[in-house]
Amino acid sequence: DGGNTYKVTLPAPVPAANFWSFMVYDSQTRSILETDQKTGGVDSKNPKLKVNKDGSYTVYFGSKAPKGQKGNWVQTMPGKGYNVLLRLYGPTEAWFDKSWVPGDFELVK
Template identity: 40%
Template sequence: MGTGQFYLVTIRDSDGNLLNGGATYKLTVPADAPVSLYWSGTVYDRATHALIRDQVRSSRGSNTPELKTKPDGSVDLFFSPEPPAGRETNWIPTRPDGGWEIIFRFYGPTKPLFDKSWRLPDIEKVAE
Protein backbone atom coordinates (compact mmCIF):
# COMPACT_ATOMS: atom_id res chain seq x y z
CA MET A 1 0.00 0.00 0.00
CA GLY A 2 1.02 3.62 -0.34
CA THR A 3 1.91 3.44 -4.03
CA GLY A 4 -0.13 3.95 -7.16
CA GLN A 5 -3.40 5.87 -7.38
CA PHE A 6 -7.07 5.35 -6.61
CA TYR A 7 -9.83 7.40 -8.26
CA LEU A 8 -13.40 8.21 -7.24
CA VAL A 9 -15.72 9.78 -9.83
CA THR A 10 -19.15 11.37 -9.52
CA ILE A 11 -21.62 13.36 -11.58
CA ARG A 12 -24.21 13.67 -8.77
CA ASP A 13 -24.60 15.54 -5.49
CA SER A 14 -25.64 14.15 -2.10
CA ASP A 15 -29.32 14.36 -3.14
CA GLY A 16 -28.72 12.33 -6.31
CA ASN A 17 -29.06 15.31 -8.66
CA LEU A 18 -26.67 15.96 -11.54
CA LEU A 19 -23.97 18.52 -10.72
CA ASN A 20 -25.05 21.87 -12.19
CA GLY A 21 -22.39 24.42 -13.14
CA GLY A 22 -24.60 27.33 -12.09
CA ALA A 23 -24.98 26.21 -8.46
CA THR A 24 -22.57 26.24 -5.51
CA TYR A 25 -21.42 23.00 -3.94
CA LYS A 26 -19.17 22.01 -1.06
CA LEU A 27 -17.11 18.89 -0.46
CA THR A 28 -15.61 18.44 2.99
CA VAL A 29 -12.49 16.30 2.77
CA PRO A 30 -12.09 14.74 6.23
CA ALA A 31 -8.79 15.06 8.10
CA ASP A 32 -6.09 12.45 7.76
CA ALA A 33 -6.83 11.47 4.18
CA PRO A 34 -5.43 7.99 3.55
CA VAL A 35 -2.56 8.93 1.24
CA SER A 36 1.20 8.72 1.49
CA LEU A 37 1.60 11.42 -1.18
CA TYR A 38 -1.42 13.72 -1.75
CA TRP A 39 -5.05 13.93 -2.84
CA SER A 40 -6.63 16.11 -5.52
CA GLY A 41 -10.07 16.94 -6.88
CA THR A 42 -10.28 17.85 -10.58
CA VAL A 43 -13.41 19.18 -12.29
CA TYR A 44 -14.33 18.27 -15.87
CA ASP A 45 -17.03 19.36 -18.32
CA ARG A 46 -19.67 16.63 -18.21
CA ALA A 47 -20.49 16.98 -21.92
CA THR A 48 -16.91 16.49 -23.14
CA HIS A 49 -15.19 14.81 -20.17
CA ALA A 50 -12.36 17.30 -20.75
CA LEU A 51 -11.17 20.12 -18.51
CA ILE A 52 -13.56 23.07 -18.50
CA ARG A 53 -12.21 25.64 -20.94
CA ASP A 54 -11.04 29.12 -20.04
CA GLN A 55 -10.88 28.62 -16.27
CA VAL A 56 -8.21 29.89 -13.88
CA ARG A 57 -7.75 26.37 -12.50
CA SER A 58 -9.28 22.93 -12.72
CA SER A 59 -8.28 21.38 -9.41
CA ARG A 60 -7.23 21.78 -5.80
CA GLY A 61 -5.27 19.29 -3.78
CA SER A 62 -3.63 18.68 -0.45
CA ASN A 63 -0.38 19.80 -2.09
CA THR A 64 -1.84 23.22 -3.09
CA PRO A 65 0.30 25.66 -1.05
CA GLU A 66 -2.48 28.18 -0.33
CA LEU A 67 -5.18 25.60 0.48
CA LYS A 68 -6.93 26.48 3.74
CA THR A 69 -7.41 23.69 6.27
CA LYS A 70 -9.92 23.89 9.13
CA PRO A 71 -8.71 23.52 12.76
CA ASP A 72 -9.79 19.85 12.81
CA GLY A 73 -7.61 19.13 9.74
CA SER A 74 -10.49 18.80 7.27
CA VAL A 75 -10.72 20.85 4.08
CA ASP A 76 -13.80 22.41 2.48
CA LEU A 77 -13.63 22.55 -1.32
CA PHE A 78 -16.11 24.77 -3.17
CA PHE A 79 -17.39 24.41 -6.74
CA SER A 80 -19.26 27.28 -8.45
CA PRO A 81 -18.97 29.75 -11.35
CA GLU A 82 -17.73 32.50 -9.00
CA PRO A 83 -15.62 32.07 -5.87
CA PRO A 84 -17.51 32.20 -2.58
CA ALA A 85 -16.37 35.21 -0.53
CA GLY A 86 -13.39 34.33 1.61
CA ARG A 87 -13.09 30.85 0.06
CA GLU A 88 -11.12 31.70 -3.08
CA THR A 89 -8.14 29.47 -2.27
CA ASN A 90 -10.36 26.39 -1.85
CA TRP A 91 -12.52 27.10 -4.91
CA ILE A 92 -12.66 25.20 -8.21
CA PRO A 93 -14.58 27.04 -10.96
CA THR A 94 -17.47 25.61 -12.95
CA ARG A 95 -19.39 27.03 -15.93
CA PRO A 96 -22.91 28.28 -15.26
CA ASP A 97 -24.17 26.94 -18.60
CA GLY A 98 -23.27 23.28 -18.19
CA GLY A 99 -22.86 20.25 -16.02
CA TRP A 100 -19.66 19.01 -14.47
CA GLU A 101 -18.09 15.93 -13.00
CA ILE A 102 -15.24 15.40 -10.59
CA ILE A 103 -12.45 12.89 -10.33
CA PHE A 104 -11.06 12.74 -6.82
CA ARG A 105 -7.62 11.13 -6.84
CA PHE A 106 -5.67 9.56 -4.01
CA TYR A 107 -1.93 9.36 -4.75
CA GLY A 108 -0.25 6.71 -2.64
CA PRO A 109 -3.52 5.38 -1.17
CA THR A 110 -3.28 3.63 2.18
CA LYS A 111 -5.31 0.97 4.02
CA PRO A 112 -8.05 3.23 5.56
CA LEU A 113 -9.29 4.00 2.02
CA PHE A 114 -9.65 0.32 1.16
CA ASP A 115 -11.06 -0.91 4.45
CA LYS A 116 -13.43 2.10 4.42
CA SER A 117 -12.46 3.30 7.90
CA TRP A 118 -11.97 6.69 6.17
CA ARG A 119 -14.69 7.82 3.79
CA LEU A 120 -15.02 10.75 1.42
CA PRO A 121 -18.54 12.20 1.81
CA ASP A 122 -20.81 13.20 -1.04
CA ILE A 123 -20.73 16.69 -2.55
CA GLU A 124 -23.44 18.90 -1.06
CA LYS A 125 -25.35 21.63 -2.88
CA VAL A 126 -25.22 24.78 -0.74
CA ALA A 127 -26.80 27.43 -3.04
CA GLU A 128 -28.55 27.86 -6.40
Protein backbone atom coordinates in the same frame (compact mmCIF):
# COMPACT_ATOMS: atom_id res chain seq x y z
CA ASP B 1 -25.38 22.57 -12.78
CA GLY B 2 -22.28 24.74 -13.01
CA GLY B 3 -24.28 27.79 -11.94
CA ASN B 4 -24.81 26.44 -8.42
CA THR B 5 -22.20 26.30 -5.67
CA TYR B 6 -21.51 23.01 -3.93
CA LYS B 7 -19.10 22.01 -1.17
CA VAL B 8 -17.59 18.76 -0.04
CA THR B 9 -15.52 18.08 3.06
CA LEU B 10 -12.73 15.53 3.22
CA PRO B 11 -12.44 14.30 6.83
CA ALA B 12 -9.02 14.21 8.46
CA PRO B 13 -6.75 12.52 7.88
CA VAL B 14 -7.18 12.13 4.13
CA PRO B 15 -5.74 8.70 3.28
CA ALA B 16 -3.19 9.81 0.69
CA ALA B 17 0.51 9.26 1.39
CA ASN B 18 1.58 11.70 -1.34
CA PHE B 19 -1.30 14.09 -2.02
CA TRP B 20 -4.93 14.27 -3.13
CA SER B 21 -6.70 16.24 -5.85
CA PHE B 22 -10.15 17.13 -7.16
CA MET B 23 -10.40 17.56 -10.93
CA VAL B 24 -13.44 18.84 -12.82
CA TYR B 25 -14.28 17.44 -16.25
CA ASP B 26 -16.73 18.66 -18.88
CA SER B 27 -19.60 16.14 -18.97
CA GLN B 28 -19.87 16.36 -22.77
CA THR B 29 -16.24 16.33 -23.91
CA ARG B 30 -14.79 14.42 -20.91
CA SER B 31 -11.84 16.84 -20.96
CA ILE B 32 -10.87 19.24 -18.18
CA LEU B 33 -13.55 21.92 -17.86
CA GLU B 34 -12.32 25.12 -19.50
CA THR B 35 -12.65 28.12 -17.16
CA ASP B 36 -10.81 31.32 -16.35
CA GLN B 37 -9.22 29.49 -13.40
CA LYS B 38 -7.02 27.49 -15.80
CA THR B 39 -6.20 24.76 -13.26
CA GLY B 40 -9.24 22.51 -13.64
CA GLY B 41 -9.05 21.50 -10.00
CA VAL B 42 -7.41 21.84 -6.61
CA ASP B 43 -4.92 19.66 -4.76
CA SER B 44 -3.39 19.31 -1.32
CA LYS B 45 -0.04 20.62 -2.54
CA ASN B 46 -1.55 24.06 -3.21
CA PRO B 47 -0.07 26.47 -0.61
CA LYS B 48 -3.28 28.56 -0.75
CA LEU B 49 -5.45 25.62 0.32
CA LYS B 50 -6.95 26.23 3.77
CA VAL B 51 -7.17 23.42 6.30
CA ASN B 52 -10.12 23.40 8.71
CA LYS B 53 -9.40 23.51 12.46
CA ASP B 54 -10.04 19.77 12.77
CA GLY B 55 -7.61 18.95 9.95
CA SER B 56 -10.31 18.33 7.35
CA TYR B 57 -10.57 20.17 4.02
CA THR B 58 -13.66 21.79 2.53
CA VAL B 59 -13.59 22.33 -1.23
CA TYR B 60 -16.09 24.49 -3.12
CA PHE B 61 -17.29 24.07 -6.71
CA GLY B 62 -19.10 26.96 -8.39
CA SER B 63 -18.91 29.83 -10.84
CA LYS B 64 -17.62 32.25 -8.16
CA ALA B 65 -15.41 31.62 -5.15
CA PRO B 66 -17.14 31.95 -1.78
CA LYS B 67 -15.70 34.84 0.24
CA GLY B 68 -12.35 33.88 1.75
CA GLN B 69 -12.27 30.48 0.01
CA LYS B 70 -10.42 31.16 -3.25
CA GLY B 71 -7.70 28.61 -2.43
CA ASN B 72 -10.35 25.94 -1.75
CA TRP B 73 -12.44 26.68 -4.83
CA VAL B 74 -12.77 25.03 -8.23
CA GLN B 75 -14.46 27.15 -10.88
CA THR B 76 -17.42 25.79 -12.84
CA MET B 77 -19.43 27.36 -15.66
CA PRO B 78 -23.15 28.25 -15.48
CA GLY B 79 -25.16 26.12 -17.89
CA LYS B 80 -22.33 23.60 -18.25
CA GLY B 81 -22.50 20.11 -16.79
CA TYR B 82 -19.43 18.63 -15.14
CA ASN B 83 -18.09 15.58 -13.32
CA VAL B 84 -15.75 15.66 -10.34
CA LEU B 85 -13.00 13.14 -9.73
CA LEU B 86 -11.22 12.74 -6.39
CA ARG B 87 -7.78 11.21 -6.74
CA LEU B 88 -5.71 9.89 -3.85
CA TYR B 89 -2.03 9.56 -4.72
CA GLY B 90 -0.51 6.83 -2.60
CA PRO B 91 -3.77 5.71 -0.99
CA THR B 92 -3.34 4.34 2.52
CA GLU B 93 -5.03 1.48 4.34
CA ALA B 94 -7.99 3.63 5.46
CA TRP B 95 -9.03 3.90 1.81
CA PHE B 96 -8.73 0.20 1.11
CA ASP B 97 -10.46 -0.98 4.29
CA LYS B 98 -13.19 1.65 3.73
CA SER B 99 -12.77 3.18 7.20
CA TRP B 100 -12.48 6.60 5.51
CA VAL B 101 -15.08 8.05 3.16
CA PRO B 102 -15.26 11.54 1.69
CA GLY B 103 -18.20 13.75 2.61
CA ASP B 104 -21.21 14.17 0.35
CA PHE B 105 -21.58 17.11 -2.00
CA GLU B 106 -23.85 19.75 -0.48
CA LEU B 107 -25.60 22.63 -2.20
CA VAL B 108 -24.43 25.97 -0.75
CA LYS B 109 -27.32 28.42 -0.43
